[in-house]
Amino acid sequence: MSVQLYTGSLSLVRKSGVGRAVEHQREMLRRSGIDVTVRPSPDARVVHCNTVFPDSLAAALWAKLRGKKVVFYGHSTMEDFRDSFRGSNFLAPLFRRWIMLCYNRGDVVITPTEYSRRLLTDYGVRRPVYALSNGVDTGFFAPSQERRQAFRAQYGLREEDKVVMSVGHTIARKGLPEFVQLARSLPDVRFFWFGHTPPELIPRNIREAMDNAPENLCFPGFVEREELRDAYCGCDVFAFLSHEETEGIVVLEALACGIPVVLRDIPVYEGWLTHGVQVYKAGDDAQVLREVSGLLDGSLPSLAEAGLQTARSRSLEAMGALLRGIYEKEHLPYDTPAQLLPDQLARRQAAMLPGSRHWMG
Numbered sequence: 001m002s003v004q005l006y007t008g009s010l011s012l013v014r015k016s017g018v019g020r021a022v023e024h025q026r027e028m029l030r031r032s033g034i035d036v037t038v039r040p041s042p043d044a045r046v047v048h049c050n051t052v053f054p055d056s057l058a059a060a061l062w063a064k065l066r067g068k069k070v071v072f073y074g075h076s077t078m079e080d081f082r083d084s085f086r087g088s089n090f091l092a093p094l095f096r097r098w099i100m101l102c103y104n105r106g107d108v109v110i111t112p113t114e115y116s117r118r119l120l121t122d123y124g125v126r127r128p129v130y131a132l133s134n135g136v137d138t139g140f141f142a143p144s145q146e147r148r149q150a151f152r153a154q155y156g157l158r159e160e161d162k163v164v165m166s167v168g169h170t171i172a173r174k175g176l177p178e179f180v181q182l183a184r185s186l187p188d189v190r191f192f193w194f195g196h197t198p199p200e201l202i203p204r205n206i207r208e209a210m211d212n213a214p215e216n217l218c219f220p221g222f223v224e225r226e227e228l229r230d231a232y233c234g235c236d237v238f239a240f241l242s243h244e245e246t247e248g249i250v251v252l253e254a255l256a257c258g259i260p261v262v263l264r265d266i267p268v269y270e271g272w273l274t275h276g277v278q279v280y281k282a283g284d285d286a287q288v289l290r291e292v293s294g295l296l297d298g299s300l301p302s303l304a305e306a307g308l309q310t311a312r313s314r315s316l317e318a319m320g321a322l323l324r325g326i327y328e329k330e331h332l333p334y335d336t337p338a339q340l341l342p343d344q345l346a347r348r349q350a351a352m353l354p355g356s357r358h359w360m361g
Contacts, residue, residue: 002034002036002037002043002044002334003029003034003035003037003044003046003048003334004036004037004038004039004040004041004044004046004047004048005022005025005026005037005038005050006048006050006056006059007038008053008056008059009053009055010022010051013050013051016169017075017134017247017250018050018051018076020134020225021050021073021134021249022050024134024135024136024137024249024316024319025048025050025073025323026038027137027316027320028135028316028319028320028323029320029323030320031316031317031320032320032321032323032324033324034324034327034334035334044068045068045069045333045334046068046069046070046071046327046332046333046334047059047060047063047068047069047071048073049070049071049072049073049102049106050075051075052076052099052102057101057105060072060105060106061105064105069107069108069332069333070105070106070107070108071106071107071108071110071332072103072105072108072109072127073109073110073111074099074109074110074111074117074120074125074246075111075112075246076095076099076246077096077099077116077119077120077246078092078093078095078099078119079119079244080173080244080245080246082173082244083171083243083244084171084172084173085171085197085201085202085203086201086202086203096123099123100123100125103120103125103127104125104126104127107127107330107332108127108128108130108326108330108332109127109128109129109130110129110131110132110323110326111129111130111131111132111246112131112132112133112134112246112247113131113133113247113268114270114271115267115270116131116246116247116268117129132319132322132323132326133247133252133314133319134247134249134252135252135314135316135318135319135320136249136252136253136256136311136314136315136316137256137315137316138256138311138312138315138316140225141232141252141256141257141311142256142257142258143257143258143308144233145233147229147230147233147234148230148233148234149234150230150234151227151230151231151233151234151235152234154227154230155190155192157190157234161190162188162189162190162236162296163189163190163191163192163234163236163237164182164183164186164189164191164192164235164236164237164238164239164292164296165191165192165193165194165231165232165235165237165238165239166179166192166193166194166238166239167193167194167195167240167250167253168193168240168242168250169195169196169197170193170195170202170206170219171197171202171203171206172203172205172206172243173242173243173244174241174242174243175240175241175242175264176193176206176209177205177206178241178285178288179191179193179217179239179241180209180210180212180213180214180217181285182239182241182285182288182289183213183214183216183217184213184214186216186289186292186293186296187214187216189216189296190216191216191217191218192217192218192219192220192231192235193217193218193220194220194222194223194231195221195222196221196222228253229253229257232254232257232259233257233258233259235259236259236260236295236296237259237260237261237262237292237295237296238250238254238259238260238261238262239261239288239292240254240261240262240263240264241263241288242263242264242266243266244266244268245266246268248268251263252311254307255278255279255304255307255308255311256308256311256312258304258305258308259304259307260280260295260302260304260307261278261279261280261307262279262280262281262282262288262291262292262295263279263280263281263282264281264282264288265281265282265283269281272310273310276303277303277306278306278307278310279303279307280295280300280303
C-alpha cells in the first residue's frame with residue numbers, strides 16, 4: 001500500500017505556495033518512511049488532494065468509491081480568496097460554499113495553521129481538521145554568503161547596497177500597493193518583488209501600481225527556487241505585507257535563510273511568530289516603514305537567529321513525523337518502503353526520479 005499525491009491540475013498552481021506545499025508533502029512522506037507515488041495505483045490506499053479545482057473533487061469521489069481514504073489539504077479559505085484576482089470579492093461567498101463541499105468529501109482535512117483550522121471549523125467542515133505546517137526544506141534554504149554574493153552579482157549590486165525583497169502573486173492581498181509605496185519612501189534602497197500572476201487576472205489598480213512603480217523597485221517575475229534562495233540570502237530585509245494567509249511558506253523560507261523579517265500583524269502568525277522575538281510585525285504602513293528602516297540602519301536588532309531556529313523547528317523531517325502521527329491517529333493505511341517487495345520498491349523509486357514522466361519536480 002502507498003499514498004498517492006493527486007497531481008491533476010497541479011500545473012495551474014505550480015508557481016504558487018500550493019505547488020510548493022505539494023513538493024513538501026512528497027518529501028515529508030518520504031522522510032517519515034511512508035511510501036508515496038504521484039500516479040494512480042491500485043496499491044495506493046490514501047489519496048492526497050491539494051487543490052479545489054473540479055478535477056480534485058472528482059478524484060476524491062472516485063477514490064472514495066474504490067474504498068480509498070482521502071486527505072484534503074485546506075490551503076484555501078474564503079478570506080485569502082478575497083482581494084486576489086479579478087472578480088474574487090464578488091465570488092468569495094460562492095468560493096466558501098465550494099471549498100466546504102470539497103473538504104467535506106475528505107476523511108481528514110489538514111490545514112497549515114491553527115488560524116486556518118479555526119476558519120474551516122467555523123465554516124462547518126465536518127471532518128477532523130488538523131493544523132500542520134507546510135514546513136520548509138532547511139537543507140536547501142539556509143544562510144550562505146556565497147549565495148548572497150551570487151544574487152548581488154546577478155543584479156549588479158554592491159555589498160553596501162541595501163536590499164528589501166518580497167515574494168508572492170502580484171495581487172492586492174499580498175500587499176503589493178503598500179510595497180510599492182515603501183519603495184517610493186526609501187529611494188536609496190533597492191527593492192525586489194518576486195512572483196507572477198497571469199496578466200488577465202490582475203486587477204487594473206495593481207497593473208497601474210506596477211506600471212508606476214519607482215525606479216528602485218524591480219519585478220523579476222517568477223524564478224525557480226535556486227534563484228529565489230539566492231535572493232533571500234542576498235537581501236537585507238524580507239518585507240511580507242500580505243493582508244491574509246493560511247501560513248506563508250515564503251516567510252519560512254526567508255527565516256530559514258537567516259534574513260530579518262517584517263510582517264503585517266495579522267492573525268495567522270499568532271502562536272508561532274512573536275513581534276520582537278523572531279520577527280517584527282506592523283499594524284500600519286507607517287510602522288512598516290519604521291521597522292524596515294530600523295533594520296537597514298541597525299537601530300533595530302535583526303532577530304534573525306531566533307527566526308532561523310523557528311524555521312528549523314518546522315523542517316520537513318519534523319513535519320513529516322507529525323504527518324505520520326496524524327495517519328496513525330486516524331488509522332489511515334500505509335506501508336513503509338521496508339514492507340514492500342524489492343520489485344515493488346524499485347518501481348516506486350523509479351517513478352519518483354527526475355526524468356520519469358510521473359515525477360512531480
